[in-house]
Amino acid sequence: MGLNGVEVIVNSSASHAELRKLNTRLGLIQNCTRKLGGIYIYANATGVDGEARMMFDGSSMILCNGRVLSQSAQYSLKPVEVITATIDLEEVRSYRSSISRNVQGAAQPEYPRIECDLSLSYPTDEVLFSDKLQLSREISLKILDPMEEIYRAEAAYLWQYLTRANAAGYFLALSGGLDSATVALFVFGMAKVVLHSINSGNEKTLADLRRITGEPNLTVKEPQDIVKRLFHTCYMAAQHSGNQTRSRAKRLTESIGAFHSDINIDGTVAEHEKIVEQALNFKPRFKVEGGSAAENLAKQNIQARNRMVIAYEASRFFDYQNDETLFPSV
Template sequence: MQVLRVAGCQINTVVGDLDGNVERILAALDEAEKVGCDIAVFPELAVTGYPPEDLLLKPGFVADNLHALQAVALRSRGCVAVVGFVERGHDLHNAAAVCAHGRVQGIYRKRHLPNYSVFDEQRYFRPGSGDPDLFAVAGVPVGLSICEDAWNPTGPVARAAAGGAEVVCNLNASPYHALRQEERERMLATRAVDAGCALVSVNQVGGQDELVFDGASTVFDGTGTVVARAAQFVEEVLVVDLELPAPFRARLLDPRGRPPVEPLVIVPVSECPVEDVRRAPPTADPVAALLDPLEEMYRALVLGTRDYVVKNGFSHVVLGLSGGIDSSLVAVVAADALGPERVHGVAMPSRFSSEASHDDAADLAQRLGIDLRTIAIEPAHAALLEMLAPTLGERPPNVTEENLQSRVRGLVLMALSNELGWLVLT
């Protein structure tokens, strides 16, 4: 039985940071090379970061993305690197480059472009067309697909397998929502079974603006069984020895039969593994357990907060700490995301504040080890009420007076942010 050693390179890219993304790609590729991987698969648009959106309207950025891809290709050796990038022609394509032996050996263009929810790829890209090539990696025919391609039951995964692929690699930038991974795995297992071939799905990890990518890259054999899964919400190079039984047996046993299909062109890329390092062990316990739903949501909040702060160039955050459950949860998430030394709480008592709420805020700050300062807002609150009195008249107190204090607190936090460079969390 032939074995293909695969590295699922689950990395955290930054939109627009071409140099940084190249460094991340090359570091993961070097790790894959060291343990004798035949192929290293990266996330969708790993060179540019996902989603690049209106950066694609800048010709210079698109050109720089191609130079960055060449930098990756030049460093490639025996381990084949499959890397997402933006291809430039008459139109732009969301594409994957197959890099080995110092150059780009071939390109796959995404066929199915999502244009719903957070996705607007049809605005920027043209879909690929025609029959795709397969790539012979260590003698194994490998097909490619990109994210949404795999959700189509008769799409590129099925075509690649029918055309001779024994493994299909799917490059992803699939955002998180609650229980998303279970949904993905049901779909991908079905694709693997229907195609009768192994499926390697590599997802991006990290926060990017309002999106969080949860990783959990997964490898399936031809029966739809999960044989490897990377952890959720962390970077990882997942190394797995993928056993590939003779493909004709699964086809002969398929009760649906196999209509005759023209074989796809196979581009030779690599012939044999690097034997002297082949015995380096793959990932121990390669099937990471999925988190329970509550822990999954919390990890998403922590990762999203950390990456939003760091990727936008902030080092510290500030929040109003009232002692209530909402601000307390924000403080806990921030401390876990950034470390307590980078979190600043501000208690802003007014005439409506109780001593108990201030004590709760102080107790939480002490337990978390975060900075807590007190800025009483009563002088500003009283000044606003005095300023408004001629217009509002002698009305009885109501929610207007209470809502004024929240406006004052927002002003105080923004003043600290403007002066000290801290990002305000709410």
């Protein structure tokens, strides 16, 4: 298309999010416009798709002759972002005349053209006599470092999934270990991004928060104000749980502002094991009690699966999390 004289290329894209993918996109677009000259408008989708199976990271761009002139945010909570750039088409023509492309262009088959009665520029007199219009200058593309990209991607996905599903919030079985603690911090990161969006004047974000919390006049001043309304953590203690993991879970939830509960699952685990013992006439034991590796694994899985079932049921009562008779806080 460039060899056939096309000066402005518009790419309406839906490129899914992937760690460090923005670098690849930029390299491809820059190389093609640097080699052939031209204006490239890359308009990428943003947010999650209809069923929340795929996420798009936005970061739309306008480039001219390999130079980035404008860029939208990556992993934004805004449903739509508009970016603009003021460009002189003569720059494209001058650039193309300075590189070795004329022979190649002349050898290309004629590209199909459709004549349209439209203009992409201001009227000539407005351009010549305007004291406001200025050509856009090259900018440095903002590329998030890997940790920030992971943080912002998780925040955007969690928030948009929550608002799309019209759910009351998130429930997490918090063990005091690294994995569940990381997930808890992702939710706290979501709250920080939501608060920043609200403070930046995004009325839709505030409206969505009020809708899912059921508080039409809600105002928030810190991330914890959001977390305590949308996040319920639960420490599910068993026979061999230690005070150290219980303390870690409690201290983490206190710092991020989550609603926290502490329950004991020994009763459900014991009843489950009774069923297995009656069916097989055999009582599995932990390895430290003399059991085999298979018995040890089975015993741990019984606890994990019971925690999963309890988490599913408890999450159904998220709306009642502030009722001390249902979920006594600790």
